[in-house]
Amino acid sequence: MIRVLVVEDEKPILNSIKLAIEMTDPRFVVVATAYNGEEALSALQTVEVDVVFTDIRMPVLDGIGLITRLRETYSASAIVPVIISGYQEFEYAKQALSMNVFDYLLKPLSLAELRSLLLRIAAQVEGQRQASVDKYMEELLGSDGHPKGARPAALPERGVYGLLHLCACAFPSFAMEDSSPAAESWARFDLTETCRVIAGEGPFWVLDGKTDSEKLIVSLGTEARYDETTRAFAEALLDRWRQVIGTPITIGMSGPLALDDIRTTAQMMRARLNRTVSIGESRIFSLSQSTDLVFEVPKLNSFVEKKLLFALNQRSYEQFLDILRELVDEWRRLKPRQYEVEKLVHRIAALCLGVLDARSRYYTAYFEADLNQAVLQAKNYDELLVNLSLVYKMAFAMKGPQDDDNDRSKQLMERLDEYLRANLTEPINHQTLSEKFGLVPSYLSKLFTSYKGMSPAKYLLSLRMKRAKELLEARPRLLMKDIAALIGYQDPLYFSKLFKKETGIWPSEYEAGQNRTSV
Structure with a gap:
């Protein structure tokens, strides 16, 4: 009202x-x-x-x-x-x-x-109203848990609340400068509208999570048939995600909550989420489950370690890659949780650092970050193997400090700059740039940031938004879908959201403003 x-x-x-x-x-x-x-x-x-x-x-x-x-x-x-x-x-x-x-x-x-x-x-x-509720909820879920403003009327103190915690793709276990691939998925998926279609006009609020991968849904309802209703909602949400996006997603469900319990429950849910996400798998779990789901945990036994060490001492990247491929195949079969895979990945990395020449700046500044990115960027085990193989290919190639050639790096970044400018309409991401220029994503991003002051992804976005403004000004009769396609976005809604996030206004508002100025 x-x-x-x-x-x-x-x-x-x-x-x-x-x-x-x-x-x-x-x-x-x-x-x-x-x-x-x-x-x-x-x-x-x-x-x-x-x-x-x-x-x-x-x-x-x-x-x-x-x-x-x-x-x-x-x-x-x-x-x-x-x-x-x-x-x-x-x-x-x-x-x-x-x-x-x-x-x-x-x-x-x-x-x-x-x-x-x-x-x-x-x-x-x-x-x-939505902004005031979002702000209140964000402050409630923040570090101190004390909202600065008064409780909005839309949030009754004695209501029965529910919490869904969603994580698209991998769980971001480590702080990352580059965004998760989930960010693009969320931009393409209208979560608020999907919730409205599934739940009707019942009160619910969609909030950003702690990282780009996460979203929170707070609902307001009744305790009657709560578990059954929430499970049906989560399953419908998962089904819609599979139809529209297709990448893995993990959904955690709370029991009925009071308003004051939401923050503590969100913290507990995130901790459980970190121990539940599996690479390439979608899953729904309930916080009320007394124990985690049971998985067979893969191990790195002494025999496998000896094989890896032999390949490292022989400087045989191909032999090392064959062993890594066997390990990834085993992980694919056992379906372990992501954090268990990360432990094994870092155990293998420790073997590398004990054998390979670690004097290069790559090892001290980028190696661990690249391994974390290899897991975060993987939507399935095929992608994980590709990502890890690129990291270790770089690791085997490094022979010492002389590899940090500033002139060569500058020339490479100039080529990357030219490539981005010339290919605005192409689907460009971490993986395509990595394959094109022969460097792992994190290292490539760090070099480009030193050269240009921003990551390749942010630079490409700035180029595309600049071109979009030029098109809106020069060709006002173009449809939004045509403008989106001309700067590399097939989804006009996704383009519009990015434009709004970067400029503060929608493309249609920018176009209208330009028309008023020219009159």
């Missing part, structure tokens, strides 16, 4: 405005009326409202005076003011617009214009 105060000194007109608002959009309810500005201010002492529709000319305190008092008393976003005026009062209306009112309507009211206005007001009010 969006609460409205109507201020008009002529009763028949006031009643007709009230009726028109409520009939045009059922979300709007007139909770109070007043005949002048002073009465309106008195009403606001006892009634909370979201929107004020006010006439310009009224006795005691007119519309301009009322808006001035509103701006002095309330924050700019707390109440949306709308002016209603006659043609002869248009100069007053322009004065009101300079005071940052939302809009104005001319008498007699046009129902079409009113409908359009109410839609825009609803979008702003509901957006502000």
Whole structure:
């Protein structure tokens, strides 16, 4: 419900405005009326409202005076003011617009214009409400767990809450400068709309998790059949993800919660998630499960270690890769949890550091990060093998400090810069750049960041957004899907979200702004 105060000194007109608002959009309810500005201010002492529709000319305190008092008393976003005026009062209306009112309507009211206005007001009010809830939840789930603002009315203190913790692809066990491949998946998957389709209009809130891979869904419902309903919701969500994205996802479910328990439960859920995610596997689990799922844990026995050491001492990358391939095949068969695979990966790395020449800056600055990225970037075991093979190929190639050739690195980064500029429309990611330039993703990213001040991914994004602005300015008749395709995005919604994140406005708003400037 969006609460409205109507201020008009002529009763028949006031009643007709009230009726028109409520009939045009059922979300709007007139909770109070007043005949002048002073009465309106008195009403606001006892009634909370979201929107004020006010006439310009009224006795005691007119519309301009009322808006001035509103701006002095309330924050700019707390109440949306709308002016209603006659043609002869248009100069007053322009004065009101300079005071940052939302809009104005001319008498007699046009129902079409009113409908359009109410839609825009609803979008702003509901957006502000969602933002206040998101902020409160983010602060509740933050490091200290103490929201700075008051609890929004949409979050009843005694309600029955539920929590879903989602992790797309691998779990980010280590801090990473480069984003997870899950970030692109989330940008393509409208989680809020999917939840709305599955759950209807029941209260729920979608929040960002601690990393790019994670999302949180907080729901508000009843305790009756909670487990059954939540499981059905999670399964429907997983099914939709498989249809749209296709990569692995892990979903954790809580039991019924009080508002104050959400933060602690989220921490427990994340710890369980870290011990549940498996490479290439989708899974739903419940926090109420007394024990983790049982898996057969792979081991690195002494015989395998001796084979690896022999290959390392012989400097035989091909022999080493054959052993690694056998290990990955075993992991694929056993389906261990990701953190167990990470332990084995780092155990193999320790053997390498004990044998290979570790004087190169690659080992001290990049080797461990590359191994972490190899796991994080893998959506399945085939990709894990490819990623690890690239890391170890680099490791075998390093022979000492002389490999850190600044001139060669600069030339390579100049080639990479030219490649990115010339291939905006191509599907470029960590893997394609790694294969193209023969360096593992983390090392390549570090070199390019030193050269350009940002990672290849961020640089490519900046180039694409710059080109998008040029197209919006020069070719305003182009459809959004055509602009997206011309800068390398097949999904226009994904492009629009990226543009909004980078510029603060939607592409359509940027285009409209350019059109106004040129007039």
